[in-house]
Amino acid sequence: MLKTLLKPFARVFEFQAKTHYRMERHSMALTAGIILAAGVGGFVEIAPLFTIDETVEDVADMRVYTPLEQAGRDIYIREGCYACHSQMIRTLRDEVERYGPYSLAVESKYDHPMLWGSKRTGPDLARVGDKYSDDWQVRHLINPRDLVPQSVMPQYAFLQETPLRTDDLPGRLKALSMVGVPYTDDMIANAADDALGQARPDSDRASGVLDRYGEATAVRTFDGQSDRLTEMDALVAYLQILGNLTDVAQNTQLMTEE
Amino acid sequence: MSVKDRDPLTGHQTTGHEWNGITELNTRVPRVVWFFIIVTHLFALLMWILLPAWPLVTTYTKGLLGVDQRNVVKQDIELANIARADWADRIATLPADDILKDPELMARVTGTAHQIFGDNCAGCHGTDAAGGPAFPSLVDTAWLWGGDTETVMETLRVGINSTHPDTRYAQMLAFGRDGILPRDDIRLVIDYVQSLSGTAAPADRIAAGGEIFANNCAACHGENGHGDTDLGAPDLSDAFWIYGGDDKTLFETIWGGRQGWMPSWEGRLSLTERKILAVYLQHLGQEVPQ
Numbered sequence: 001m002l003k004t005l006l007k008p009f010a011r012v013f014e015f016q017a018k019t020h021y022r023m024e025r026h027s028m029a030l031t032a033g034i035i036l037a038a039g040v041g042g043f044v045e046i047a048p049l050f051t052i053d054e055t056v057e058d059v060a061d062m063r064v065y066t067p068l069e070q071a072g073r074d075i076y077i078r079e080g081c082y083a084c085h086s087q088m089i090r091t092l093r094d095e096v097e098r099y100g101p102y103s104l105a106v107e108s109k110y111d112h113p114m115l116w117g118s119k120r121t122g123p124d125l126a127r128v129g130d131k132y133s134d135d136w137q138v139r140h141l142i143n144p145r146d147l148v149p150q151s152v153m154p155q156y157a158f159l160q161e162t163p164l165r166t167d168d169l170p171g172r173l174k175a176l177s178m179v180g181v182p183y184t185d186d187m188i189a190n191a192a193d194d195a196l197g198q199a200r201p202d203s204d205r206a207s208g209v210l211d212r213y214g215e216a217t218a219v220r221t222f223d224g225q226s227d228r229l230t231e232m233d234a235l236v237a238y239l240q241i242l243g244n245l246t247d248v249a250q251n252t253q254l255m256t257e258e
Numbered sequence: 259m260s261v262k263d264r265d266p267l268t269g270h271q272t273t274g275h276e277w278n279g280i281t282e283l284n285t286r287v288p289r290v291v292w293f294f295i296i297v298t299h300l301f302a303l304l305m306w307i308l309l310p311a312w313p314l315v316t317t318y319t320k321g322l323l324g325v326d327q328r329n330v331v332k333q334d335i336e337l338a339n340i341a342r343a344d345w346a347d348r349i350a351t352l353p354a355d356d357i358l359k360d361p362e363l364m365a366r367v368t369g370t371a372h373q374i375f376g377d378n379c380a381g382c383h384g385t386d387a388a389g390g391p392a393f394p395s396l397v398d399t400a401w402l403w404g405g406d407t408e409t410v411m412e413t414l415r416v417g418i419n420s421t422h423p424d425t426r427y428a429q430m431l432a433f434g435r436d437g438i439l440p441r442d443d444i445r446l447v448i449d450y451v452q453s454l455s456g457t458a459a460p461a462d463r464i465a466a467g468g469e470i471f472a473n474n475c476a477a478c479h480g481e482n483g484h485g486d487t488d489l490g491a492p493d494l495s496d497a498f499w500i501y502g503g504d505d506k507t508l509f510e511t512i513w514g515g516r517q518g519w520m521p522s523w524e525g526r527l528s529l530t531e532r533k534i535l536a537v538y539l540q541h542l543g544q545e546v547p548q
Contacts, residue, residue, distance in 0.1 A: 005293065051317065148381060
């Protein structure tokens with residue numbers, strides 16, 4: 001039966017075999033063929049970018065990460081948190097019921113690189129911001145088993161002791177602005193001060209953070225130590241903003257009624 | 259050796275290459291492989307037509323089936339809500355006492371609440387709801403803001419010291435750090451507070467501590483230390499402690515003050531989900547021996 005089915009294609013096979021044979025004997029033709037074949041793969045990867053404007057929602061209230069949050073994000077990447085935690089709630093019923101509104105493209109608009117992830121040893125963190133207190137986050141990072149006895153997460157107690165490096169923050173913001181994150185010159189120039197100010201609500205620098213990044217920005221002593229700026233401050237500030245850069249997902253999506 | 263050479267054994271052509279007398283067959287790709295390649299391509303072609311596929315300049319081909327994953331999940335959730343409606347609607351409308359008496363509804367409540375509690379509350383209050391240092395137990399009889407279903411639901415809605423505009427607000431002052439009470443006075447108050455729940459101390463120290471308590475603490479915790487659920491001030495005369503009732507912890511509490519934090523769940527959990535949790539806590543409180 002297979003032979004009968006294939007019979008009409010006999011000439012195709014013949015043509016393929018002959019063409020292939022000829023091309024192998026002409027190096028330029030073979031090169032052109034290879035470029036063409038690889039080009040198909042390249043096109044398939046590039047083509048979705050043609051409609052990127054339609055994919056990424058246009059949202060007015062989407063804000064950039066503050067320098068402190070961006071520093072926390074870099075720590076998140078450095079410590080490999082993404083290896084166990086995803087930041088992408090998929091359009092599936094069980095995920096929406098557990099984690100909240102599914103992730104929208106605009107919410108990772110300023111993520112370089114994105115941390116959507118595909119592996120969940122721990123829970124998804126896309127909407128973990130404001131779900132727990134700063135104190136909880138700090139204690140949980142110091143020793144997860146103090147709060148969740150069955151947790152397998154490593155301890156990150158050293159973050160509470162490690163001073164946060166802020167002198168390179170203007171450079172980091174500058175680099176991000178070069179790939180399209182709308183940091184203003186003002187934001188870049190004041191990055192180090194703003195990082196300090198966001199963790200010192202009583203200092204003069206705090207008002208600058210609110211001016212530059214919006215009134216809704218959380219200015220708190222994230223790590224509970226008002227006298228020093230640590231990596232814990234940065235990481236907790238980052239965790240508390242996850243899912244809170246814009247309210248568009250919460251405002252547009254149906255809430256589950258269990 | 260020429261290209262047209264054929265292998266005498268199989269009858270296939272060779273590539274024309276030769277290495278020390280060894281030649282290479284130029285066998286064609288088996289036709290069955292071609293068959294499946296063609297089938298795969300036809301399948302892809304069909305899917306291009308049926309499903310969203312090709313990007314155009316400003317839009318993309320939407321496909322004949324009109325599938326949109328966002329609509330799919332929306333429908334799934336709507337269907338799930340309809341499937342749950344027979345018992346979820348009754349939970350939403352019935353008073354808590356009636357739900358607690360209905361074994362069929364309670365089976366739904368405990369099954370559903372266990373998941374909701376595990377995903378949202380267990381991080382602080384523990385999977386058994388027994389709390390831990392700095393996080394109150396939800397299965398004892400002591401409630402900071404009141405333990406009836408309505409009050410628990412309100413606490414769930416607005417949170418405590420949270421970012422919600424209607425949040426419950428409570429803060430214990432840092433009596434030591436802010437210089438309101440000297441160290442010796444704090445130690446006297448500790449003796450008095452411990453005596454409320456039955457720990458022995460010299461009578462004169464208790465009396466002195468009681469006076470300081472009346473002047474500084476009674477405004478929130480009440481004259482006899484019974485607390486006030488309107489202010490979120492804990493009862494100091496019972497056996498339950500949030501942070502601990504030993505000398506060291508009490509000193510830390512009075513010296514540095516305390517301020518708990520519970521998030522508002524209004525944005526994360528629906529009204530029915532919050533009611534299920536409140537009823538579930540009532541149920542747990544009845545189950546656990548005090």
